[in-house]
Every structure is written in C-alpha cells, then in structure tokens.
Amino acid sequence: KSVLKLLLTEVYASEHPKVECLSLRFKQAVFANRLDVDELDPYIVVYRRLEEYLKARGEHERLELIRRCLYLKVDKKLSRPPRNNRKSWQRLLLERLTRDWNWDSRQLAMLDSRSQWKVRQVSAERRMLVNELTYSYRFLSEFARSEHAGSSLNSRDLGILGRRLYAAFERKAGKIEFINPGIAPDLAEDTLTLAQSPSPDEPNETLWALYSGSVNAQDLEDFSPLKRSRELVELLAWRQRNGVIDNSTRLSLHPGSSDLTEYELSNLLSSLQQVVPLPLPAVDEAALLSASVPGEVLLLVNVGIDPLKQFSQMNMHMTTERTDALGYSGVRENLILTIDRVTLNSWNELLVTRYDGPHALLDCLRDFLNSLPSKGKKPNLRVRCFCRNRATAIAERVEDLFRETLGSFSSEQANRYLLQIKQHYHLLELKPGHVSHTSLKDLPTLIEHLGEELPGYSELHLDRSALEGEDLALILPVGRPQCIQVFYRLNETSATAELSVLDEHNALWRQQMPFRDEQSLLTPLQRFLQSVLYRRNALLALDNLPAHQPLEILYYQVLPDAPLRAQRLERRPPPLSPISHPFYDVQAIVEPADGKRSHVTLYCNHREFSELEYAGDLFAAVAQHILAQRRDGARYPCYITDLDLSAVLGEGHMQSVHYLRYKSRLEAALNQALQKA
Structure with missing residues (x-):
C-alpha cells in the first residue's frame, strides 16, 4: 500500500503544475456515463493511473512490482479454489486483470504461498520493494527542492518519511539488515545449521555461516548459506531481527576452531531475544523528529572464547587470591578479550560492533559513552558472558565498570577515570561527546601524564583495582x-x-x-x-x-x-x-629565548646573577655564592623560594603545576652545581 501511495504522489509531482487528481477522473467517468463498477473501484482507479504512467516511461519492472503489490493487497488467492465454490466480485476482477497481465499458474502459486516464504524469496522481493520506496522518496524530495514547494508541514512530513525509510532500509557499517518489512508473516526455519569455517580469502581468518536444514560439517562446501558473517554475534543478531529462529527451530552447531558450546549458543540466543523482542513496536513520529539514541545495549563478553584455555586443555583449575578479571592471578591476566556491543536504538535500528585486541574494553567503553544523549533517558544496559571460565565474575566486572564510569560522567564538566588493565594504566577523559582514553605503560609514565596542564578543574575517579598498594x-x-x-x-x-x-x-x-x-x-x-x-x-x-x-x-x-x-x-x-630562623631567598625569573631555550636570572637575597654576566657558568656561580654564605660550607639542598614565569606563560590564569615543574628543574641544576662546587 505504501508503494502504491508513494508512486501516485510521484505521478502528481510529474504533472505539476497541471495536476489531474484521481477524484477529478472519477467524476469525469461518472458524468460521461462510464459506470463500470469494477473500473470505478478506488484501487483500480489508482492502478490504472500508475499503469498509464509507467507504460509511458517504459518502466516495465516497476509496473510488475505495482501489480504484485495490488495483488497481495487484495489478498485473493487465485491458485486455490474459492470458498463454497462461489467467486466474489474481487476475485473475478483479479482473474480478469491477471489474464491481461499474462500471469501463469506458477506465478500465482508463488504469490499465494507468501505465508510460507522464507529468507531467499523475501530477500529477492525486498530488493525490488526497497528500490521502489527509496526511488520515489528521492524523486519527491528533489521535486520539493526544485519547485520550492516545501511548506513547513510538507518539509516535516518528507523529513519523517525519509528517516523512516533510512531507519528501515539504509545500509551502514554494523547495522543489521531488516529483510522482512511485512513481506512474509513468518521467516522461522524448522532446522538450521550454524558453522564456523576458514575464510577462503584470508588464511588466518574464519567466518560464520547459517544454513537451511541439517548439514554435516563435511558437506558445508556443497551448500549455499542463508547468511555469512565474519563475527558470530552479527549473524545471530541478523537471525533475531528477522525472526529466522524461533522456539521450535532445531539448530545444529559446528564450532570449528572456536570455543563455542551449545550451552553458550543457547544463552546468546536468549540474551538477544531479551534485547530484541519481536515484533518490535512501531516507531512513532516523536522519535523520528530527533536524532536516534540508544535504547537497549547488550554487551557480550568473550563470545566463543575461553580466556583460560591453557588450563582448560590440561583440565586444571587455577586458584588465586587475585580474582579481578582485569588483573587475574599473580601475573595480572586480562580475562576480557573481546566484547560484542549490540544496540537497539530509538529508530528500531539494530547495530552490532565488535571489539577485540588489547584495548577492546576501553574502546567499547569510549564508544558507549560517546553514544549517550546529552540529556534524557540513558539506555538500558545488560552485560552477559557465557564463556567456560569465570563467566559470571567477568560479566559483573564489566557491568560494574560501565556503571561506575557512567556515574562519573557529567554533562557539565570534564572528569577523568583511571583504570588499570594488567600492568598498564588507562586514563579516560570524560568530555561529553568527546570521550577518549590514553594508554600509559607504567607508573612513571602515568605520573608524568597526570602532571600535564588542565584547562580547568577535572575530577579524577579511580577504578577499584587501580594503583593497588600505591x-x-x-x-x-x-x-x-x-x-x-x-x-x-x-x-x-x-x-x-x-x-x-x-x-x-x-x-x-x-x-x-x-x-x-x-x-x-x-x-x-x-x-x-x-x-x-x-x-x-x-x-x-x-x-x-x-x-x-x-x-x-x-x-x-x-x-x-x-x-x-x-x-x-x-x-x-x-x-x-x-622569625628566629630566617630562610635564604632564592628567586628565579625565566624569560623566553630563541627556539625552545629560555633565559634564567637568579636573585640570592636580592643579589642578581644573570646569564649575561655568567653565561654557561650561572648555576656554578650561584652555588659558590650560597656556599660562601653558609657558616660551615654544608652542601645541604637549596630551594627556589620565588619564581616568575609571566614572560613564558603569559599573565593569564597559570596553574601551580607549571611553577612546580620549573621549580624542580631549576633546583636540580642548582643542587647539582652545589655538589660540584
């Protein structure tokens, strides 16, 4: 019905500004005494106008699609005998039309078996349906722009229609394709086979495939799969979004080189059913007027991977007091190896993103925080793990980390969050919309990074296992x-x-x-x-x-x-x-020079020592002077008591850490000269 209505609007747009609307044609037929009731049926009036338009343009494929849309909309199955052997007027009219269209019994039987259509038939029909819907929308949008016909109401309607089509049919990275927008009532298969196999193109990579029926591992190459995917969760999300598996489907598993078990697979399917319960409610206009936001987020950790596989293979169980999943055992193993993020957003788009490698957890956390709306409801977060070792503890650790970070996340100021994974440190900069993380290899590197200047006050939150014992x-x-x-x-x-x-x-x-x-x-x-x-x-x-x-x-x-x-x-x-213990004043003034150099002038109890006078021997001269002031010539440390950096940093709001860093460097040079003097 949507295709018929959109194409009729396209016809009207093509006639602009002299539009002959269908109601006018209807009146003309009545006044001309052309009173064939079949031809005056509203759907037939629509069809005849579309047929006339498409034949004139020579677009026979679109005409065939329009005919199928009309046939399926009327819903009279001509390949089957009528009820009570009595033909309704709709059936008689359709029989006459299909004869004119030269449709044979095979084509009618195919359309009448729509309730049994499965993935392959639906995918083929969807391609033509989506092409028509998107073509008509783009035609109308271009017409509205070229004719300046976009009133505020029309612009709003076109915008909502465009977003509805985009959400349902537009392809983008990570988005699960929805193949059944009302084409068939049920795509569930009786029996399916899920298998992992080596990639034919990349020798070190694998892929997952879903086959119709029960297929032996040795025979997989002889069958064409319903769907292939590099990652398992992407494939399982596709089958859930499109209802390919239901509670009665029998599923055979060939895990290949993965650690996937039937127990884990069953739980993965159940988790996806909770996030994507079918049928999904329709998206209302209010949601489409705003940018899409995540509504449900499911994190699946270590899918098909055993993080302690070396112990499982030896049938051993490790006992340790250090049980944190980010620093497990004495060698601080990271048990969170991969994360698959499944997101259902406010436009009913289902998105899957895979994270692996040493920064999988941090990258996932960063993208999750960056996806959050600045205001409004936060998504419902679930974390699940079903791997062989420590699955519950791993899921709880990840969920706690995400919730703690979310609690530190403020839309009003930039905060920081420090996390330790294995022996490395990771600092998250929690700036709304621009969350990032910096990896720091050891404690000295972390301390150096924490000493960098900040544009304003930035609160620092520590993960519960970070800097343990420090x-x-x-x-x-x-x-x-x-x-x-x-x-x-x-x-x-x-x-x-x-x-x-x-x-x-x-x-x-x-x-x-x-x-x-x-x-x-x-x-x-x-x-x-x-x-x-x-x-x-x-x-x-x-x-x-x-x-x-x-x-x-x-x-x-x-x-x-x-x-x-x-x-x-x-x-x-x-x-x-x-007052009885006066301190020796050592003041320093630092001024910029050519390149990265700077000029230093020192004042010892108001006596000036400058590079103009002493050049490279400045600190040695000051050290000699200080030692001469000490009664016993002791070489205990000397401290800078005042520092002027206004020429270097400007007279704006300078941080105290700037002064402390310069102080350390100057004192190091001065005390080194004291020891050598």
Missing part, C-alpha cells in the same frame, strides 16, 4: 577545586620523603626529597606556594579580588611511613616558619 590510590581521589593539597610520606630508612601536590586544577606534581625533619621538608614548599599565590593575586584588579576565592593550601601525611603499605591520610597543619 599511595597514589589514597591521594588522587581526594582532589578538591580551589585548593592546593600537599601530601608527604616519610621513609626514615632511606632518609627521603615523597612530596606530592594536587594543584587547583587537580594536576599532579611529585618529587622525592632528602629528609631531615618535617620543618625543613615542608617550609620551603610552603614559602614557594605562597609566593606563587601572591604573584597570581597581584595580576588581578583589586575590585575583582572578592570574586576570586583565594586558594587554600592543605597538608596531609600518608601513613604508615614507607616501606609499609600506605593505608590512610591524616591532615596536618601548615608548617610555621619562626
């Missing part, structure tokens, strides 16, 4: 905006201390320092941070100061001391600098 697992989650937090951990055995700072944007700076006492450890840093804040406030207008909340500096001690495992944080008061 003091950073205690430090990173407590970051606060508008605050500089200093953490220190002592190691009296090695006479060192680990200093960590989270700045006002939650960037991390970390440095290992020699330790004598807490006063000498913390006071230089306190004086430096106060100088940085003083410089920042000096750049603000006085009338803006109340609007800029001053940054608070907080101190925490990580306990117990190293090398014991860190267990807690305890707040400590800021260090006090008694």
